[in-house]
Amino acid sequence: MSGFTPASSMPVFVHRSRRGAELVLLILALAVGIGAYAAVGLGVQEKIPVDIAGYGTWLVALLVAAHIGVRLLAPYADPVLLPLVAMLNGFGLAVIHRLDLAAGASESDAFARQQLIWMTIGVVLFLVTLFVVPDHRMLQRFTYTAGLGAVVMLILPMLPLIGKEINGARIWINLGPVSFQPGEVAKVLLVICFAGYLAVHRDALALAGRRFVGIDLPRGRDLGPLLMMWVISLAILVLQRDLGSSLLFYGLFVVTLYVATERKGWIFVGGVLFAGGVFAAISLFSHVRVRVLTWLNPFDYYPDPLNGTSSGQLVEGLFGMAWGGMIGRGFGSGEPWRVPYANSDFIIPAIGEELGLTALLALLLCYGLIVERGLRTAIVARDDFGKLLSVGLATSVALQTFVVVGGVTGLIPLTGLTTPFLSYGGSSLVANWVIVALLLRVSDQSRRPLPTAPSDEDLAAEETQIVKLDKGAMTK
């Protein structure tokens, strides 16, 4: 045998690197991104944007750089993830540009331009992540550091001077000219922390402990540290009135715990606690109550606000999507500016109005594929930490998409979160690029051919060589 010998005697599927496939898909993704940018120009201004060459070149350069980076640093990584993310990011840029045009933004303060800068930073961090983390298992060393880091990140906006409150949520910090949402970084750190902790303690959590009402409760010393850290995060988020992130972190925790312990009881316990938490939040906090009421009866708060509460954003979004219908009005023919914050939380209705149900279903399929590739990575991962890390990262994308898309389409109450890769928002975009880098890293490790155990021939050759050398030495 000239290749490698698997560790066990079972035949093992050998992954190919598939970088060529990735390149082809990337070209398609670029066609969507640059094509959408041209379509916006044609639809809104009736001409191809003058800067399309520069814009296109920049986008191509970024993605080619990312592709080469993957080729060099993670050659066996999943080939579908990068093109999907590139497509979403490029398409989002075009939609943000379209909303800029509607708002009459000038060149310098245009959101699309800023988003392109954030995307550049995102791709750079993507490459840096792949470079400084040659093996994801080294991250497990930082389990507690990551947990502490997450808590610090979450506390930052509460601090005076650098903390900043925007639209009722105190989740921003000022870093010179730019504002940043540390919660997005905390999300990645928390996933690392959960995965690292649970990879070590999963056996203890699953096996040791007492049985109570049919559920195996783990020992306090096993679950305690994790539980404490999680409660601190949630408490901070509740104080900051960041409902979306609270939901996301809670979901991440329950899911990772379930996968680690393989006990469905955790889903049950999580569900019961969630129901209780929601009930308590509705009765305790007026801002939560308002979200539920506007979700149930949006037209009570539109067009005139009731008791100071307006559902204008939600209703205008729904009107926009209904106006778009199956295939949409076309770029430039809709009125997405009627929805406040259309370029961040409400980018989905803006797309639905101008490109219709068809485009939104296609986008949801892309998100679904990202999650699927992430979970697939978890399944083929060879170590517990890698599995839990991929599960956490994939789940974070799934939950974030569900919470924000479900919120703006009236499926669940509205909680503020950005649509991954599409929405305007630097912190979210950069954090999500890092998530993809980590997923690619785990997938590269899992798909890479196993290190070869020396075969008989090799050993024989080695032996012969030794003999030869010995002979040579003896002749001297």
Add this chain to the structure above:
Amino acid sequence: MNRPIRTLSVGCLILFVALMLNLTYVQFFKASWYNSRADNRRVTEDAYSQQRGDILVGKKAIATSKPSDDKYEWQRTYPGGKKYAPITGFMSYSYGQSGVERSQNSVLSGKDNKLFTNRLVDLVTNSEPAGGNVELTIDSKVQDAAYEGLTALGDDVQAAAVAIEPSTGRILAMASTPTYNPDRLATHDFGAARKSYDQLSKDDDEPLLNRSIQTALPPGSTFKLVTAAAAMENLGKNPDSKVYGGALLDLPQSDKDLPNESGGSCGGDQITLTRALEVSCNTAFGQLGIDLTKEQQDEQARKFGFGQKYLTDLPNQATSTFTDDLDKLDSPPFRAYSAIGQYNVKATPLQMAMVSAGIANGGTVMKPYIVDRVTSSSLDVIDQGNPTKIDDQPAVSSETAEGLTEMMVSTVENGTAAPAAIPGVTVAGKTGTAQSSKERAPYAWFTSFAPAENPKIAVAVMVQKSGTERSEIAGGRLGGPIAKAMMEAAIS
């Protein structure tokens, strides 16, 4: 750990399917619900800023959209102006639509299912959906005659004139005064539009009202045509039958008498029915009302269209009524007053034109309509109005219709309707003057058709309030010349 991961992936799948189903619900199944909401600014502004189809009389557009250089792109204008305002109605940003603009909105805006294939073509060729055109049955010459006649009465005269083609029900003219300029309500200067609207809606003369279909008033003596028809159908009367013609009719169960307009008799105690109609004899028709049962009277009125909703082409039609409570007509005096078009009888000018038209058409009343054809923006005919009868036809037998025609011709030739006579043409007509109360001026009515042997047009004119002294008011004097001009316009 792979088993829970697989379970998790199914869970994620459920989340995404839920999102997709919900999106499909919002954007497909519930979309028309969202789009039909009045508070949906996208829809209202879109309707306001689109190129609507034309409303046409003959080849001439009386309402059209012309490009404007503001954000709404199209400005609705009304070349038909005040003359056609009661028909076209207006299209305003803040006050919605009225008239044909409202009743034919789905066609004019291009949203109608009839235009489906066009919408499909627009979709494929990516062109702006253009509205369909609405062609009216109006004859511009008759409309001119009606409008000029009414405006000649004076600025503050509340009046209406309507003409229909007896054999089809096509509305040939529909004028109402005072009227308004729809351009002032359609303007994109919303402040000015609001000012105009406030002014119009506060005006005591109610210029926004289309009196020919929206005002139902006692039709007075013109209603004697219906009573004569009922008597001929139910009591076996004919034009030569003798009826009571005394100066006073003693009303049973009451200490009042019903006098004639003139105060004297109608030419003897016993006169022919023809004579009674010629001089509009109150006592004769009052007696017929007493002789007829309440059901017979009501039935005859209903067959001519009273109590029916027959106008589908225009919004807000007032229903003409014979009575609001049939039981009250157990009392003979009320029957007598009803028989001469007083008491609770109320008719729109269109209704009285339909009475004449029914007689002219051999006893069958046709459903009035004003939308002749609907054409797509590429001028393909999409819908064509076609003549239908109203319910319960014929209203009278052809013999009765012939007799009534004969008597109406006689009324023009020898009686009160003389002002409508046209040299060389046999005209059939009937005047009416209705007192509502002592304080206000009576309503003057006139209805006629011509030529009697082959009717082309049936007319009704109603003057609700005029500047003339009450003593001078007689249906013939005010309404006759207008009806004559309209008939001449149609026949020539």
